[in-house]
Amino acid sequence: MSDLVAAAWVGLAAPPATPRPIVDRLTTELKTATTSRHGSQD
């Protein structure tokens, strides 16, 4: 049987045309929230 590789991913997205500074702020806060709770995913 051939292998099946399933790549699952859950993320957060904003509407298009959301200003870059807002997206960057949300990205920073999301990363802080996820790393502080689950540890680094890098």
Add this chain to the structure above:
Amino acid sequence: MGSRLGQPIVVENRAGATGSIGQDYVSRAAPDGYTVVMITSTSSNNYHLMRRSIDFVKDFAMIGEIYRPTPCSPSSGGARHGGHQQPAAAHRLCARASQRAELHSSGTGSLGHLVAARMMLANNLKMEHINYKGQSRPPPTCWRAACPYSRPRSPSCR
């Protein structure tokens, strides 16, 4: 995030069409940073399988990753969790417990559905697919015994 942003975050469930309903809504929301959506790898399946009009590159401003679930799958990565033996073992356990094998997923074309369907084909198993709007039920004991790393969207039986 809410405490750090100094804003209460209200979760509004817009279930249906394997997440497409909520994604459609957010893709058309005001781009002011007050409305965001949780998306999954299943969302990219919808674009191809359901011919949804949403294009992830054009219709969203990506913020970042929340987590990476680990599906119970006959994959190279899953081999350390039992690999190819997982679905067959789960099916045997369910049969032994006289339980009907069911495949639960968050929707047609979802990652859980596709992975489980591949398991069924690869192992010649017969399971009934049951769709849920939103998160599916956690796998019952008979499946978890064979696949301890399965997540709620993984196939299960009762």
